[in-house]
Amino acid sequence: MxxxxxxxxxxxxxxPGVGSKSAQRMAYHVLERERAGxxxxxxxxxxxxxxxxxxxxxxxxxxxxxxxVCGSAARDADQLCVVETPADRLAIxxxxxxxxxxxxxxxxxxxxxxxxxxxxxxxxxxxxVAEGEVRELIIATNPTVEGEATAxxxxxxxxxxxxxxxxxxxxxxxGGELEYVDRGTLSHAFGSRTEISE
Amino acid sequence: MxxxxxxxxxxxxxxPGVGSKSAQRMAYHVLERERAGxxxxxxxxxxxxxxxxxxxxxxxxxxxxxxxVCGSAARDADQLCVVETPADRLAIxxxxxxxxxxxxxxxxxxxxxxxxxxxxxxxxxxxxVAEGEVRELIIATNPTVEGEATAxxxxxxxxxxxxxxxxxxxxxxxGGELEYVDRGTLSHAFGSRTEISE
Numbered sequence: 001m002x003x004x005x006x007x008x009x010x011x012x013x014x015x016p017g018v019g020s021k022s023a024q025r026m027a028y029h030v031l032e033r034e035r036a037g038x039x040x041x042x043x044x045x046x047x048x049x050x051x052x053x054x055x056x057x058x059x060x061x062x063x064x065x066x067x068x069v070c071g072s073a074a075r076d077a078d079q080l081c082v083v084e085t086p087a088d089r090l091a092i093x094x095x096x097x098x099x100x101x102x103x104x105x106x107x108x109x110x111x112x113x114x115x116x117x118x119x120x121x122x123x124x125x126x127x128x129v130a131e132g133e134v135r136e137l138i139i140a141t142n143p144t145v146e147g148e149a150t151a152x153x154x155x156x157x158x159x160x161x162x163x164x165x166x167x168x169x170x171x172x173x174x175g176g177e178l179e180y181v182d183r184g185t186l187s188h189a190f191g192s193r194t195e196i197s198e
Numbered sequence: 199m200x201x202x203x204x205x206x207x208x209x210x211x212x213x214p215g216v217g218s219k220s221a222q223r224m225a226y227h228v229l230e231r232e233r234a235g236x237x238x239x240x241x242x243x244x245x246x247x248x249x250x251x252x253x254x255x256x257x258x259x260x261x262x263x264x265x266x267v268c269g270s271a272a273r274d275a276d277q278l279c280v281v282e283t284p285a286d287r288l289a290i291x292x293x294x295x296x297x298x299x300x301x302x303x304x305x306x307x308x309x310x311x312x313x314x315x316x317x318x319x320x321x322x323x324x325x326x327v328a329e330g331e332v333r334e335l336i337i338a339t340n341p342t343v344e345g346e347a348t349a350x351x352x353x354x355x356x357x358x359x360x361x362x363x364x365x366x367x368x369x370x371x372x373g374g375e376l377e378y379v380d381r382g383t384l385s386h387a388f389g390s391r392t393e394i395s396e
Binding site: 001002003004005007011012014015016017022024025026027028029030031032034035037038039040042043044045046047048049050051052056062063066067068080085086087090106161 | 199200201202203205206209210212213214215220221222224225226227228229230232233235236237238239240241242243244245246247249250259260261262265266283284285288304
């Protein structure tokens with residue numbers, strides 16, 4: 001096989017979920033049918049890797065010093081939603097009508113991996129909360145052990161500054177079938193049942 | 199979301215099997231954890247798209263006028279294996295100990311899509327067979343309707359020049375369970391049963 005083709009296949013493996021077979025398929029597909037698309041991908045990828053950094057306010061990805069959401073006058077500065085990753089932020093933005101601001105941790109507390117409050121910018125978050133503009137801190141970390149530990153830490157930080165911490169409701173997902181919901185979720189949903197109002 | 203990030207996600211969709219969700223995951227993954235890998239992919243991709251063309255002998259992908267296999271003195275020039283795609287060629291090369299040469303059609307006969315003998319380089323294949331060096335034409339097109347039609351055409355072409363056409367054995371795949379083998383394959387395998395020699 002051509003050396004360059006081998007290099008291309010190997011290079012595609014940097015993408016998540018791409019093993020040697022998919023990488024090969026991608027390389028052949030681009031060469032057979034999508035040379036223009038491949039050229040475009042190469043250009044945009046190089047540009048993105050160079051130019052996309054982090055927003056100075058919310059730590060989300062941004063090409064500019066401050067991202068569009070943080071810079072927008074139309075957003076509510078008294079609500080701040082704390083998420084683990086940019087993908088979580090995007091999911092909330094797309095699914096809800098939330099008009100407040102975000103704070104992206106770019107990770108979760110994980111002392112064994114050397115990820116402490118500083119790595120997640122929690123000192124910066126504390127300063128921001130101390131400024132007094134934020135009234136509610138909506139904690140939307142993932143419902144995993146590490147996500148919960150992070151949520152706990154952030155909630156304490158909020159209370160220290162007299163800000164109300166809140167978190168997403170956990171329970172049975174809409175459209176799911178009880179039979180297939182995992183035990184932990186079902187038990188939590190049962191314990192946190194809410195009264196049906198008339 | 200950053201405009202450049204949106205462009206990157208869109209650009210990833212050129213890859214096969216990549217929808218908007220995987221494209222998003224790829225973009226975030228590269229930006230979060232693999233900037234160096236992303237930079238490398240961009241570079242190799244641009245180079246591959248520019249520099250990889252087709253081998254003048256076998257039509258496989260090649261950076262040079264003639265690919266390494268066609269240019270090798272160690273390969274048997276009297277056997278020529280005809281495959282549909284570079285991926286098929288690679289699969290045979292990796293799975294078997296075949297030491298002959300290849301001819302890559304880069305497609306299959308499909309008159310409705312305007313793909314005739316000329317598009318597959320079958321005129322060039324005919325000239326090559328006419329040169330007299332090839333003694334056996336191993337037809338390894340896919341066992342689909344179009345692949346079979348292509349195989350039929352290539353076999354005729356071989357016979358016209360007094361060359362022996364052969365094709366891969368079809369039957370039950372090794373390690374499969376009869377229960378799960380499709381009917382057509384099973385029926386073919388049953389009809390083509392071979393005697394067990396002592």
